[in-house]
Amino acid sequence: MDHDFLADHASSGEQEERQISRLLNGLSIMAALFLAGIGTKAWYADHPVHAWVLWLFVVPVVFNMVWYAWKRDRVVQKAGLLITVGLLFTYLLASGGEGNTGPLWFYVFPPLLFYLTSLKGGTAILLFCYLLAIIVFQFPWLPFVTAEYSTDFKIRFFATLTFESIFCFVLEAGRLRARNRLLALAKTHERAARTDELTGLANxxxxxxxxxxxxxxxxxxxxxxxxxxxxxxxxxxxxxxxxxxxxxxxxxxxxxxxxxxxxxxxxxxxxxxxxxxxxxxxxxxxxxxxxxxxxxxxxxxxxxxxxxxxxxxxxxxxxxxxxxxxxxxxxxxxxxxxxxxxxxxxxxxxxxxxxxxxxxxxxxxxx
Ligand SMILES: Nc1nc2c(ncn2[C@@H]2O[C@H](COP(=O)(O)OP(=O)(O)OP(=O)(O)O)[C@@H](O)[C@H]2O)c(=O)[nH]1
Missing domain, CATH: 3.30.70.270 (Reverse transcriptase/Diguanylate cyclase domain)
Structure with missing residues (x-):
């Protein structure tokens, strides 16, 4: 009986993973279009380096999608997208993007991270990103760091990002708790539907x-x-x-x-x-x-x-x-x-x- 439940559980886990993969494909398409579009805008705004960097980021995004379509490896798909997005956001932070708006993209990261990884893994990666942001903010003379931010901006950036990260963590923890409770409940009901209450044998x-x-x-x-x-x-x-x-x-x-x-x-x-x-x-x-x-x-x-x-x-x-x-x-x-x-x-x-x-x-x- 438990075998059947495990099979059902495995299939609902598989369904969730398939859903995540579909979402990642959608996000990848959107990211590629955005990168191409904003790159073009930067080109016409006379920021050719910025434009080329954004266009170059389209390559790993598309490559990741093609690789997944070929190999169907979800772990590589997730890792590929997270690494690409992480590098892109670090670049945007270091360069400031257009009009120093680059760091705004960082707000996309916390919900994506917690959804795609575990709570612990997401927190660890997020802390690493904080460290990168601190390095970029504190050491503007480092190579590739071309943006300079005011102290007010830095304080507000970290404060708002921290609030967002905490909310995402709490929401994801709640979602996981509710999901696990639902699975446990389904297990109990499934067992009850197949078992004789008095003897515990099959019904x-x-x-x-x-x-x-x-x-x-x-x-x-x-x-x-x-x-x-x-x-x-x-x-x-x-x-x-x-x-x-x-x-x-x-x-x-x-x-x-x-x-x-x-x-x-x-x-x-x-x-x-x-x-x-x-x-x-x-x-x-x-x-x-x-x-x-x-x-x-x-x-x-x-x-x-x-x-x-x-x-x-x-x-x-x-x-x-x-x-x-x-x-x-x-x-x-x-x-x-x-x-x-x-x-x-x-x-x-x-x-x-x-x-x-x-x-x-x-x-x-x-x-
Ligand atoms: N305690 C208890 N008794 C039950 C349960 N389910 C059925 N019974 C009883 O089982 C008895 C079955 O009786 P009968 O069908 O006459 O059969 P029997 O007395 O076993 O006689 P034979 O089958 O001819 O050997 C009935 O008295 C039912 O009330 C239950 O869950 N608990």
Whole structure:
């Protein structure tokens, strides 16, 4: 069951990653157009160096998009865009862009960073950017630093950027918290929808799904499977004589015992009130009969107790292999007939009857 949840979880994570990639592609196209446009404007404003630098930045942006379209590597796509944008913003900060408006582009960075990386990673990269900004502001004589900013501008730049960064951090942390809570809630609901509340085994719906899946596998690839339908004998008497709580306790204890007998790949479900169904993939009729017999013997020799009173618990079971049926419905009908036979023969037994596993007729053993 958890495997299915993990698969769903993985697929929703995959969906989110695909969405991020689409967003990055959109942003890359916008960035390339902006760079080309603003570069052209700078060219006509007689800032040829600035224009050429902006046009040059179009190259890594487009290259990153083409690389992603070819390789589909999302990590490289994210890293490529972040590095390009980081370098571009550092250049804009150092050169001042047009009319010293370059640092304004820095405000794009915090939301993008937190969205594309983790909270920790985003904070680390942001701190590094702060360091770069401080270096550019404090050491205007460094090579490539051509812009000079007033002290008022620097103070306001850092103050507003810090506010923005904190808001982005808090919003992203809230988004992640809500997302994780939603996933946990989905997990709980999913489990509840597939599980029997009293015993913790799979419920009828889950079993029906698995039966259909196994039947398709059988039709497609010839993988045989068997089922065991189990009924607790004279269960009404336990309820009547010892109370409903005692009955519930027996159902739970029987479920626990079943879990110890079946394999990981098998599925045990509560089929109805005091009826249980086992689905045994890749199991012949003979093997299924052996398992049912082992479970019957285990139940018969286990002391079921309620408030120190010993409860008389035995089971009857019918067994059937898919090789004897045309459909899931037919299989369920046949296994029900076998259970009826086991009951009819005096309970605390398995049907079809076998004297010993070796003596099963050839038709019975062909799974
Ligand atoms: N305690 C408890 N009892 C349940 C639950 N679900 C079904 N039952 C009881 O299971 C009993 C089933 O009784 P019957 O169908 O007459 O069968 P039986 O007494 O087991 O007799 P045989 O099947 O012929 O051996 C009923 O008394 C139901 O009330 C449950 O969740 N808890």
């Amino acid at each position: 009828r719906r889950e079993m029906q799904n698995r039966l259909d899946t196994e039947f398709s596998r059988f039709k497609r690839a010839g993988h045989h499977f068997s089922v065991v339908l189990i009924d607790l004998d004279l269960f009404k008497r336990i309820n009547d004589d010892f109370g409903h709580d005692a009955g519930d306790l027996v159902l739970r204890q029987f479920a626990d015992l079943t879990r110890t007998v079946v394999r990981q790949s098998d599925l045990a479900a509560r089929w109805g009130g005091e009826e249980f169904l086992l689905l045994l993939p890749d199991t012949t009729l003979l093997q299924a009969l052996a398992l049912a017999e082992r479970l019957r013997a285990e139940v018969a020799s286990t002391a079921f107790r309620h408030q120190k009173q010993k409860l008389p618990v035995t089971i009857s079971a019918g067994v059937c292999s898919i090789s004897k049926a045309d459909s899931v419905n037919d299989l369920l009908k046949q296994v029900d007939i076998q259970l009826y036979n086991a009951k009819g023969r005096g309970r605390n037994r398995i049907a079809p009857r076998v004297r010993s596993q070796e003596v099963i007729s050839p038709s019975d053993t062909s799974a």
